[in-house]
Amino acid sequence: MEGGVSRLVRLVEELVSIPTYALLGSAGGRIVYLSTKEGVVSLWSLDPASGETARLTEAPVSGAAPTRPESPHVVFTRDVSRGRELHRILYVDAAGGEEKPVSDAPPMRVFALAFDGERVAFTGATAEEMAIYMARLGGGWEKLYSLDTMAFVTDVEGDYIVGYGNLRHDPRTNEIFVYRISTGEMEVYTPRDGSNNKAPRLSGGRVLFESNFEGRSRLYVYDPDSGVLERAGFSHGDYDAYDPVEHDAYGWHEGIVWAVAKKEGRSRLFLDGREVPTPRGTIHGVPAFLHGRIYVAVSNISEPPRIYEASPGSGEPRVVVDNRLPEWIAERLQRAWFARYRSFDGLWIPVYVVEGSSERPGPGVVYVHGGPWSEVRDMWSVMLASIAAAGFNVVAPNFRGSTGYGDEFRTMDIGDPGGRDLGDVVEARRWGIEQGILDPSRVAVMGYSYGGYMTLLAMGRHPNLWRCGVAGASVADWEEMYGMSDAIFKKFIEVLFAGRRELWRERSPSTYADKVSAPLCLIHPQNDTRTPLKPVLRYMEKLLDHGKVFEAHIVPDMGHVLTTMEEAVKILLPALIFLDKHLRAGAEPSTPPAP
Ligand code: 4NP
Numbered sequence: 089m090e091g092g093v094s095r096l097v098r099l100v101e102e103l104v105s106i107p108t109y110a111l112l113g114s115a116g117g118r119i120v121y122l123s124t125k126e127g128v129v130s131l132w133s134l135d136p137a138s139g140e141t142a143r144l145t146e147a148p149v150s151g152a153a154p155t156r157p158e159s160p161h162v163v164f165t166r167d168v169s170r171g172r173e174l175h176r177i178l179y180v181d182a183a184g185g186e187e188k189p190v191s192d193a194p195p196m197r198v199f200a201l202a203f204d205g206e207r208v209a210f211t212g213a214t215a216e217e218m219a220i221y222m223a224r225l226g227g228g229w230e231k232l233y234s235l236d237t238m239a240f241v242t243d244v245e246g247d248y249i250v251g252y253g254n255l256r257h258d259p260r261t262n263e264i265f266v267y268r269i270s271t272g273e274m275e276v277y278t279p280r281d282g283s284n285n286k287a288p289r290l291s292g293g294r295v296l297f298e299s300n301f302e303g304r305s306r307l308y309v310y311d312p313d314s315g316v317l318e319r320a321g322f323s324h325g326d327y328d329a330y331d332p333v334e335h336d337a338y339g340w341h342e343g344i345v346w347a348v349a350k351k352e353g354r355s356r357l358f359l360d361g362r363e364v365p366t367p368r369g370t371i372h373g374v375p376a377f378l379h380g381r382i383y384v385a386v387s388n389i390s391e392p393p394r395i396y397e398a399s400p401g402s403g404e405p406r407v408v409v410d411n412r413l414p415e416w417i418a419e420r421l422q423r424a425w426f427a428r429y430r431s432f433d434g435l436w437i438p439v440y441v442v443e444g445s446s447e448r449p450g451p452g453v454v455y456v457h458g459g460p461w462s463e464v465r466d467m468w469s470v471m472l473a474s475i476a477a478a479g480f481n482v483v484a485p486n487f488r489g490s491t492g493y494g495d496e497f498r499t500m501d502i503g504d505p506g507g508r509d510l511g512d513v514v515e516a517r518r519w520g521i522e523q524g525i526l527d528p529s530r531v532a533v534m535g536y537s538y539g540g541y542m543t544l545l546a547m548g549r550h551p552n553l554w555r556c557g558v559a560g561a562s563v564a565d566w567e568e569m570y571g572m573s574d575a576i577f578k579k580f581i582e583v584l585f586a587g588r589r590e591l592w593r594e595r596s597p598s599t600y601a602d603k604v605s606a607p608l609c610l611i612h613p614q615n616d617t618r619t620p621l622k623p624v625l626r627y628m629e630k631l632l633d634h635g636k637v638f639e640a641h642i643v644p645d646m647g648h649v650l651t652t653m654e655e656a657v658k659i660l661l662p663a664l665i666f667l668d669k670h671l672r673a674g675a676e677p678s679t680p681p682a683p
Contacts, residue, residue, distance in 0.1 A: 092672070096478060096664045102414055103474050104653040104660070109385040109393040109409065110373035112152050116160030116182035118142075119376045119383050121395070122152060127653045131162055133182045136378060136397065136408060142184040148651035150175055151201065154339075154374055155182070159205035161225065163190060165198045171615035171647020173197045177208055179225055191223035197574060197617075200240035200251065209244035211235070211251065213576035220249060220267060233267060233274060238579045245290040248312070252286050252297070259583040260499045264288045264297050266312045277310065279317055284495040291340040296320060298335050300495050305334050307347060320345050322361025330356060330363070333494055337374045346375060352426060353440065353465030353492055357384060357398070364400045370467035383408065387468035389442060390421040420444045420477040426466070429519040431488075431512045435500075438486040438493060439516060440464045441525060444476030451671035452481035452526035454517050456535030456542040460501055460509065460584070463492040470656060471536065478664045480532075480671065483520040487512035487542075503586030506545050506595035513542055514550055529555065530671045534663065536560035537619055537648065541597065544627070547608055548600025556670040558609045558663045561619045561648055564627035566592040572620045598623070601630035608638040609666040611659055613646040639666065 107125035114120065118133040125132065131144040131152060144162065150173075152164040160182050165175040174195035180187045190208050201210035208223045220241060223229035232249070239253025247269050255263040255276045263278040264285045278285055283301035288310075290296075295310040307320035322328070322345070332349030339346060344360045348371045355371045357364040359382070364375075369388030376383040384405075387393035395409035413421070423443035428436045445451055453475050457464050464472065464484040476482050486492060487509040489501025501509045513533070520526035533554050535543045540562025547557040563569055570581050570592075585591055593599055610628065612621050621642065631638050641662045643655070650656050 092668050093665055096661065096668060099417070099477055100474060100657055100661050100664065102417060103470055103477065104656045106392045106413065106468075106470070107411060108372070108387075108468065108470075109395055109411070111376050111383060111385050111395070112162065113155035113374055114157045114376045114378040115155035115162055117378070118182045119378060119395070120144075120155050120162050120182050121373065121385065122149065124653060129651045131164055131180065133162075133184075134395070134409070136381070136383065139408075144180045144182070144184055145187060150649065150651065151198070153201045153203035153208065156203060156205040157377070159203075161203075161205070163201065163203040163208050163225075165201065167647065167649075167651065168195050169615070169647075170645050171613060171649075172617045173647055173649070177201065177210065177223065188226065190225055191227065191229035193221065193223055193229040197576060199576060200242065202241050202244045202249075204244045207244055209241045209249040211239060211241045213574050215574045218575045218579070220251075222249070222269070232269070232272070238576060238583060239265065240287075242287045243290045246293055248290055248293070248295075250288040250290055250295055252288060254579070254583055258282075259502050259586045262286055264295065264310075266295065275312060277312075279308070287335075287338075289339045291343075296338060296340065296345060298338070305332070305494065307335065307338055307345065322358070324358075324360055324362035326363040327358040327361040330358070332356075334492060336371065339374065341377045348374070350492065352438065353463065353467070353486075354388075357382070359400055362400050364398050365403060366396065366398055366405055367394075368466070370465055372467075388466045389424040389440060389468070389472065390418070392468045417473075417477045420479070421473060424466075424476075429485075429515065431508075431515045433508070433511075435488060435512075437488070437512050437515065438490070439519070440466070440484045440486075441520075441523075442472060442476040442482045442484075443525060445479050445481045447527070448481070449521070449524050449527040450481045451479070451530040452483060452520060453532045453534050453667065453671075454513060454520065454526075455482050455484040456513055456533065456539035456546075457484065457486070457490070458535065458537035458539045459491070460487075460489045460505065460538040461491050461498060462538075463490040465492060471660065474660050474664060475534070475667070478668065480667065481520070481525045483516050483525060485512055485516035487516075502584065503588055504591075505584050506542065510542055510545055510549070513546060514553065517553055532556045532558065532667055532671055534558040534667070535562075536659070538563070540619070544597035544608075545595070545600070547606060548597050548603045551603050551605040554606045556607045556609070556666065558611070558666060560611045560659055560663065561613060561616055562610065562624060563597070563619050565596045565598040565623040567596070568598075568623035568626065569620060572622065574617065577618060598627050598630060601627055601636070602634045604631065604634075604636050607666075607670055608636065609641070609663060610638060611641045611662055612643070613648060613655075614642050614644045615646060616648040618648040
């Protein structure tokens with residue numbers, strides 16, 4: 089039998105070498121996608137007729153715009169600040185060749201971009217401000233419009249740039265915007281006050297977007313010239329029968345609306361309302377339409393992404409790019425399921441479970457996702473897979489504030505972060521024990537980013553519930569973090585707290601550092617500009633002053649977002665070694681020494 093650490097090293101090496109795939113569409117007659125296939129997030133393309141693939145970029149890629157089938161170019165962003173998220177925008181031909189800068193715009197945090205074949209529209213943030221910019225491939229760039237709130241460009245075409253955001257400064261609503269390039273006019277549009285409206289896409293001067301103004305989120309078409317709003321109409325009934333809660337993506341293909349619609353953490357593809365059968369799980373990115381065929385990348389919690397060719401009404405999708413797990417890992421990920429539990433106030437909380445332990449109840453982890461406006465879904469996650477494959481039962485709640493269950497649920501954490509959402513995390517532990525999944529004496533709490541924040545808060549406010557905790561890229565102190573944030577993350581914190589700064593102290597883990605009683609593992613990227621390191625260093629000083637048991641791993645030359653597999657190893661491996669030490673059968677509970 090191999091020793092614990094070498095088994096974990098082998099496990100992490102196997103898991104990070106499993107490539108991810110997310111499609112960006114088609115360009116120049118090829119399917120274009122992001123993949124970690126050769127160890128870094130890169131752009132790739134595939135000619136489905138010959139099966140020939142090409143790697144388009146060498147250095148890591150941060151983000152990319154959906155492609156335009158009529159253009160051979162692929163536009164993407166790259167961090168040029170060793171993880172500080174100052175990006176340049178570049179482009180490359182879908183068949184391969186040299187990378188070229190889109191413009192000589194100074195590096196800034198580019199958090200949304202769109203491409204129309206010639207122009208790139210994007211939202212960028214500096215320390216001082218957020219704005220909408222436009223650049224021409226190989227040409228100039230200009231700042232078009234200064235934003236005083238969180239907003240994201242989602243499309244550009246003809247005379248319009250469109251996007252959405254917190255434009256009326258109500259933290260609980262999102263409005264769409266239509267910016268006219270020729271006149272500089274900015275229209276903020278909402279079909280009804282108080283509604284949430286998202287991710288507009290353009291076609292022929294019309295705007296397709298998601299709105300919940302009639303209740304459940306549905307797709308609508310707005311004509312900015314006439315002001316007329318219509319529900320997106322479909323010829324087939326599958327979409328309505330499915331009755332989605334949200335949408336991951338949508339757009340037009342040859343004048344027909346397609347939608348990747350979502351419910352209970354899974355997504356399905358519809359074309360003109362007719363389902364295009366895809367495997368169970370989550371569709372990554374957008375569908376690519378090429379030569380009359382449809383391509384999608386799909387994964388689930390137990391199976392890594394594959395690329396498939398699918399068609400409406402014709403049954404089994406065909407695997408175009410396969411992806412397999414070693415048998416010994418696949419076995420550990422087999423028992424995955426979805427449920428709901430009632431939280432402390434009766435609210436139903438959706439939860440994913442992966443039973444990776446051979447024991448039931450077994451050593452377990454309450455895994456807290458980041459965001460907080462994100463979710464654990466039936467989708468491949470190297471973080472979840474590695475915890476389960478290391479032999480732990482994972483309970484991963486979609487606490488209030490998570491996406492995927494409607495905007496009413498999503499906005500429940502606004503003005504209350506680290507409050508009732510933390511209550512849901514505590515209840516996830518209780519439920520997991522009741523279900524016979526978690527051994528009450530061996531439960532860890534773990535998360536990255538907002539999940540790292542919740543972990544620290546859980547360890548300080550509910551110290552007796554946890555055998556140990558692992559907090560990656562965590563938030564230790566809201567006031568200190570706010571002071572270090574750039575324009576977009578300042579807005580983010582203002583929206584999250586709904587302006588209630590008086591809560592910052594009470595909701596900061598630093599306030600409870602003296603209460604922590606179980607061993608804590610802190611892992612933090614040195615160059616993180618979303619959840620900066622300094623407040624966490626000060627938190628460590630407090631732990632030290634109070635004689636707490638903790639270990640700290642500061643990963644040099646790395647930012648908040650993982651862009652290489654080596655970075656993933658540096659985050660995952662210390663976490664798994666720590667969990668293994670504290671949760672395995674027979675491990676002695678570690679008592680902190682007296683201060
Ligand atoms: P995430 O990171 O969980 O990866 O989205 C965060 C970054 C900033 C904040 C929260 C989470 N914030 O509140 O500023």
